[in-house]
Amino acid sequence: MSVISIDENDDVLKATDSYRQQRRNVVALYLLALLVMTVLFGWLLHEQYQQEIEAAESRITARANVVTEWAKGVFAQSGQALFGLTEILATQEIPDSDNTQLLQRSLENLTSYLPMIDEVGVFDSEGRLLASSRAGRDADIDISETRFFKVFQHSQQRELITPLYWSKSDQRYYLYHGRRVDTPTGDFAGVAVSNIVPEVFSESLEQMSVFDGESISLVDSGLKFIARYPIPGDQFPVGKQIESSETAQRLVSGDATFSLSAKSPIDGRERLFRIQWVGEYPMLAVVGIDLHELLKAWRQRALILSLVMLVIALLGAWGARHYLSRLALTYQLRQRIEEREQARAEAQIAAAAFQTHLGILITDARGCILKVNETFTRITGYSEAEIVGKNPRMFSTGLQNAAFYRRLWKGVIKAGNWEGEIWSQRKNGELFPEWLTISAVYSVEGTLTHYVATMSDISERKAAEQEIHQLAFYDPLTGLANRRLFMDRMGTALKELHRHQRCGALLFVDIDNFKQINDTLGHYAGDQLLQGIARRMGQMLRDTDTLARLGGDEFAVLIEGIDGSSAQTTQLAERIANKLLAILSEPIELAEESITITGCIGITLMSSGEHNVDDYLQQVDMALFQAKNSGRHTVCFFDPAMQAALLAHVRLEADLHLALANQQWQLYYQPQVNHHGTITGVEVLLRWQHPERGLVSPGEFIPLLESTGLINDVGEWVLEDACKQLVRWSEHPRLCELTISVNISPLQFRDDHFLRRVNDVFERTRAPLHRLKLEVTESLFLEARDDARDKMLALKAQGVRFSLDDFGTGYSSLAYLAQLPLDQLKIDQSFVQQVLESEANAAIVESTIVLAESLSLEVIAEGVETEAQQSWLLDHDCQAYQGYLFGRPVEAKAFEAMMLA
Ligand SMILES: Nc1nc2c(ncn2[C@@H]2O[C@@H]3COP(=O)(O)O[C@H]4[C@@H](O)[C@H](n5cnc6c(=O)[nH]c(N)nc65)O[C@@H]4COP(=O)(O)O[C@H]3[C@H]2O)c(=O)[nH]1
Structure with a gap:
């Protein structure tokens, strides 16, 4: 499983990343489309708005022009009347105060033709009223101190119209329209003044047809209310000051005509106003259009567009959601497919792993066999059908005791597994060694669910090991222990001797003249002789003794664990040595000849902790040397004096090499x-x-x-x-x-x-x-x-x-x-x-x-x-x-x- 998990995890991660990326892309695309659409719709609405405003502006500008022209006509009529009057007065001389009856009648006639003029009066050069169209007008009226009069008196100004002016005598507002009166010589003779009634404007405005939400107003240069349609009502009488700082500012800055959006100070409705001077007169024509009314259609369109946009957005959202859900579905499907693929691959691997060179047996938690693989069948001879439902106890051979199985199961329970070598039996009853591994399987909750046992038949390996062991530790000719094993046994024996304070004996046996026998009778006969000797000596010795062939005709015997004094050990060793010599000297049939051989035996005694293996080998070697030197068929014990002599001999030999070089020889x-x-x-x-x-x-x-x-x-x-x-x-x-x-x-x-x-x-x-x-x-x-x-x-x-x-x-x-x-x-x-x-x-x-x-x-x-x-x-x-x-x-x-x- 672990073989594929890394790659698959990578794939799963990649797929998840890709899915998330796609989801992000879709959402981003949708939002972008929404944004574009909003911007587009916004722009469209804005354009339409602008168009509406521009159209309204054009309309109110045109209306303002009409109103301006009309208002100008009013002033023009007044001007013409005053012009005619002043011209007459200039040619006929102004009558004195006592002769004004004719003038007064002329003035009365004049006003009767001009309804917008409430009164026409003529003032002399001193500013005193000479005549008035209104009968009974007070003759003492003097305007010499007014700025209006002084303009004519001190300048060549011919005509002047005032903004709304409050007439104290009449208790009402007028627009005064004055015209200079000259003498026939051209000197200042006085002023002819017509009182234009502001109401004349409102009456005329009422005649105009206006659109819904449209308003037309006239204000004087000081932003005092003159006239308006629709009529504002009593709360806005003529002469009321209109509060509009923005308009005032624009007028101050010299704008002759301009537009502005503002809340109407008269009816409080938001309007787009067109404001422009009425010619050079102190009057402003103000045409306003109710923005609410104006933009009603635009708002409807905006609403529709917004709805359309909303629908599109919703449709887009629905589409995106749908796409995302499909994407998620695809992703989930893909994941499921991958998981299934993975599960299938794992199952394949598990199946492949199950069919391994190892035998596998699976049991439930009670030890009831559930499944085995083919290798198991091949090794044991039992098919799955034959053993499913049975207990693995059926394979026990009795070669392992109950304590062994107790240890085994203790290991499985404690550590979760156990492995080791165990004897098992095949269906045909043949016993064989196997390497067994038992693992306990637990569920996620920690409950024991199964046991899995894997096994391999190690009989061949054991045989090979046995052969290797045989070759490594045994002499191939005689089957006796070889030098290596003998040394090993000696080491072990010495430790045992030391531990139990016992004695032992080491014997070296050498066949006399073996070389001659070998040369004379041939190597085959020599081999047979050695085999025969080994057999005889082996039969004679006890199982606890170790008999070894160290090489050639050299045999060694290790006698261990003697519970006696060194004297008793000596006796025992001597007895064994003599028996060995006796056995050796028994005639033996070789190459159709009966020959008798002899041997020499060297013996050394081993006691606890005195010497090591090499020491004892050296000692027994010396003893054998001594035995051989003493002639045939001899037994010699190692003697420390012999060792000393030999040591001296060895040292002497070393010194001899130096003697010649050091000139130690003498004759x-x-x-x-x-x-x-x-x-x-x-x-x-x-x-x-x-x-x-x-x-x-x-x-x-x-x-x-x-x-x-x-x-x-x-x-x-x-x-x-x-x-x-x-x-x-x-x-x-x-x-x-x-x-x-x-x-x-x-x-x-x-x-x-x-x-x-x-x-x-x-x-x-x-x-x-x-x-x-x-x-x-x-x-x-x-x-x-x-x-x-x-x-x-x-x-x-x-x-x-x-x-x-x-x-x-x-x-x-x-x-x-x-x-x-x-x-x-x-x-x-x-x-x-x-x-x-x-x-x-x-x-x-x-x-x-x-x-x-x-x-x-x-x-x-x-x-x-x-x-x-x-x-x-x-x-x-x-x-x-x-x-x-x-x-x-x-x-x-x-x-x-x-x-x-
Ligand atoms: N008890 C007694 N001994 C007497 C008497 N007269 C002579 N001898 C000893 O007898 C030995 C005679 O020498 P050898 O028989 O050739 O025996 C010689 C000879 O075989 C050998 N040897 C000595 N020198 C040489 C040498 O240069 N080469 C060789 N190969 N062997 C030598 O060593 C052996 C012993 O030599 P040495 O100890 O010098 O002993 C000598 C000598 O000192 C006597 O009256 N009574």
Whole structure:
């Protein structure tokens, strides 16, 4: 499941993101469309509004023009009347106050034709009323102090109309229209004034037809109300001041004609006003149109448009919502499809996982088998149908006890799972090991629902492991434990010994002359022999003992857990060793031959905590070495003294390597005399001047030199030093006849390079070889006699002589002796020293002397210590001697001093 979850989560997240993005886009698109539509509709309404306003403006402007023209006509009529009057007065002279009747009648006639003029009067140049069209008008009226009169009196102004003017005498407003009256000479003669009644305007306005909401007003230059249609009523009488600061401002700023929107101070309705001066007269024509009325149609259209927009918006919202819900549905569907796909993929994976190389068994919480896979069937042989409903207990073999199963289920309950190796059984009853994993499955609520067991048949693996184990820890030939396992067991045994304060024994068994048997009878027979021996020893030993083959013919036995003293352990080990030897020596049939073999056994005892494995192995090795050195069919216990000796031996061996480089070798010379007691020669004897141990005897180190191969180098040094001595002595008259005998080890002699090395020495030293005697021992001729003989002959050809040392101790064949180019026989000191005491020795010495004589060889007796011995030897015709009686081995200087004394 986890394999696909990451990718699928990514997909789900991507799909969700995409869905949300789409949703955002749709909402944004809708809002944008709404905005565009609103802006469009707004713009449209605004345009229409503007058009309405502009149309209204045009209309009220036209109406204002008409009103203006009409008002101008009123003033023009008044002006013409006054013009005619003044013209008449100018030609006829103004009558004095006493003759005004004619003028008054003219004035009365004039007013009767001009209804808009309430009264016409003529004032003289002093401002006194001369005549009036109104009968009974007070003759004392004087206007000389008015600004109106003064304008005419002091300027050439011909005509003037006032704004509304309150007539105190008449208690009403007039618009006074004055015209200058000149004398025939052109001087100021007075003023003719007509009183225009403001009501004349309202009466005329009433005649005009107005639209709904339209108003036409006339105000004077001081914004006092003159006339209006529709009539405002009593609350707005003529002369009432109209409060409109905006209009006042515009007038002050000099605007002759303008429009403005304002609330009507008369009826309080919002209007668009057109205001313009009536010509040059102090009057304003104000045409207003009720905006509410004006925009009624526009508002209706706006309402309709808004409704349309709302409908469109709603439709758009519905469409968007629908689209979004479809989108959501698609998304949900897709999600469901994906979830289904995912579930299907998971189911496929689960199914694939179920069909794995592992056997799978599923039970319910009570352990009742619900399902198994094919691998399970393949491993156990049970088909699903055969075991569904059963309990897995049917597979238990009885090889695991109840405690094991208790631990198993404890693990499952505690940790949720358990795994381990367990024995199971197939349908055919065959038992097999399996690796079993049991896991408890819990629901989300934490209730145990199932157990899932996976298993793999590990019988092949176990067999392979067994084989590997066998190969790693057992000897393939005999089936016994190999060295590795033996070491391991030893380690374990030592720990056990330490823990329980017990004893044990370690035995090494070695077959005598196994190599010869192998070489003689062949390797197959050798293998059979080893197998036979292993079998016999195995049968003899207890199960608790470990028998191992360490390699070749080397067997080891580990005996553990002996509850006794070391003496008892020794006895037991010895008894076992002797039994083993007895078993070994029983005849065995090999290659159709019955052969009897022997062996040697080394034993070491193991007790608690004293030594480690290596120590015990070393000890038992020494014991075996000792046993082998002691001859065939021997048992040897490890002896600490033996270990000390061996250690000393090892150290000595190490020191030997340094001896030559450090010039620790020294030659001693022991005289050889003839029957007159004259020194005829010397035997060279090697000494080792050890820095710590002092002078070391050749008996200790010669065998070591031989075993390490160092004998070749050291022997060459001895020969060279002896040759140099010969050369030195040959130059001295009293020493020049002396011979020098040099001991040559058989190993040295047998070396392939022996002749070359010796010749090199001869070459280097130029020694007189006829005075050089090489002492060889009988053992030289045990093997490769011909080779030894050839080498002797080669050297003999150069004048070198040969003496056979230690004669009588070896196994020399007399017949062969005769063929060797010997010059001297040296009777071993063991015979010489017992010659007087032992008849046998005397007989040997005697016969040796006879033999030497018969072979024409010289004879010399070594180890002569007493004169009695010498006289016996002389009596028996031995005329050369060497021994303490004549001188001990000494350094060259001491020897020379003795010779020259
Ligand atoms: N008890 C007693 N001993 C006497 C008497 N006269 C001589 N000897 C000892 O007898 C040994 C004679 O030497 P060997 O038989 O060749 O036996 C020699 C010889 O086999 C070997 N050896 C000594 N030097 C050399 C050498 O340079 N090369 C080789 N290969 N072997 C040597 O070591 C052996 C022992 O040498 P050493 O200890 O020097 O012992 C010498 C010598 O000191 C006597 O009257 N009484």
